[in-house]
Amino acid sequence: xxxxxxxxxxxxxxxxxxxxxFWSSALxxxxxxxxxxxxxxxxxxxATGDAYVHLQTAGEGPRVHVDVQVEDVATETERLVGLGxxxxxxxxxxxxxxxxxxxxxxxxxxxxxxxxxxxxTPEGHRLRLVQVxxxxxxxxxxxxxxxxxxxxxxxxxxxxxxEFAGKLHHDGTSPVQLxxxxxxxxxxxxxxxxxxxxxxxxxxxVARLVGLGxERGATGGGWVVLTDPVGMVxxxxxxxxx
Numbered sequence: 001x002x003x004x005x006x007x008x009x010x011x012x013x014x015x016x017x018x019x020x021x022f023w024s025s026a027l028x029x030x031x032x033x034x035x036x037x038x039x040x041x042x043x044x045x046x047a048t049g050d051a052y053v054h055l056q057t058a059g060e061g062p063r064v065h066v067d068v069q070v071e072d073v074a075t076e077t078e079r080l081v082g083l084g085x086x087x088x089x090x091x092x093x094x095x096x097x098x099x100x101x102x103x104x105x106x107x108x109x110x111x112x113x114x115x116x117x118x119x120x121t122p123e124g125h126r127l128r129l130v131q132v133x134x135x136x137x138x139x140x141x142x143x144x145x146x147x148x149x150x151x152x153x154x155x156x157x158x159x160x161x162x163e164f165a166g167k168l169h170h171d172g173t174s175p176v177q178l179x180x181x182x183x184x185x186x187x188x189x190x191x192x193x194x195x196x197x198x199x200x201x202x203x204x205x206v207a208r209l210v211g212l213g214x215e216r217g218a219t220g221g222g223w224v225v226l227t228d229p230v231g232m233v234x235x236x237x238x239x240x241x242x
Contacts, residue, residue: 002153002174003174004069004172006066007054007067007132007195008054009053010060013057015230016055022229024044027044029045029053032045040058047117063193064193065103065106066178069108070109080097080151083147084143085097085098099144099147100143102140103191115174124204125200127205129196131177132176133193134148134179135194137189138185149168156168163181164180194234197234214228222238224236
């Protein structure tokens with residue numbers, strides 16, 4: 001069973017400074033120093049609780065992937081491969097896998113975590129990164145749903161909306177949940193992911209984020225699509241920031 005999730009924003013070097021500045025301001029968490037053992041990583045450090053949003057300077061991006069905390073990396077890797085994942089070469093500190101739809105994610109040893117409190121903005125609304133949405137092309141939607149439900153072991157809540165398969169809830173200390181979205185049309189691409197921010201005032205949160213440099217896009221049923229200053233799509237939703 002999956003433990004808590006971390007969120008990783010992968011960025012090519014030319015975009016790292018702009019993205020870090022935006023997401024630090026958006027979430028209200030300053031960027032820490034580069035990690036001593038992996039200087040390509042920096043964490044956004046909340047005032048309370050443990051960091052769970054990290055930025056990686058890498059060759060690809062901008063894109064989002066999740067790191068999953070598990071009790072035993074080797075055992076969990078074997079189990080997930082049996083469910084349809086593909087394991088990439090093992091690194092010293094983590095194991096990278098690809099889901100059946102080609103979405104990368106990593107396994108890490110599990111450690112105790114405390115979820116940070118939401119940001120209360122100067123405008124008076126609260127906001128926190130609460131969810132990672134997995135965007136699934138039609139050709140792999142069924143396989144991806146089976147995989148993530150079995151892999152996570154989390155509580156599954158099916159969606160009433162045709163656009164979404166459902167949501168996976170950790171019901172514990174994970175600071176983010178997983179939403180599975182069905183992409184329309186005949187998109188043949190790989191599965192991908194985007195961030196969802198939860199707030200108690202969607203309109204105010206969107207206005208603040210646009211003021212920080214985001215660009216507003218389409219409005220859906222309880223959410224607004226935005227693009228950050230380096231071209232990464234994310235959403236502001238009415239999900240409770242707690």
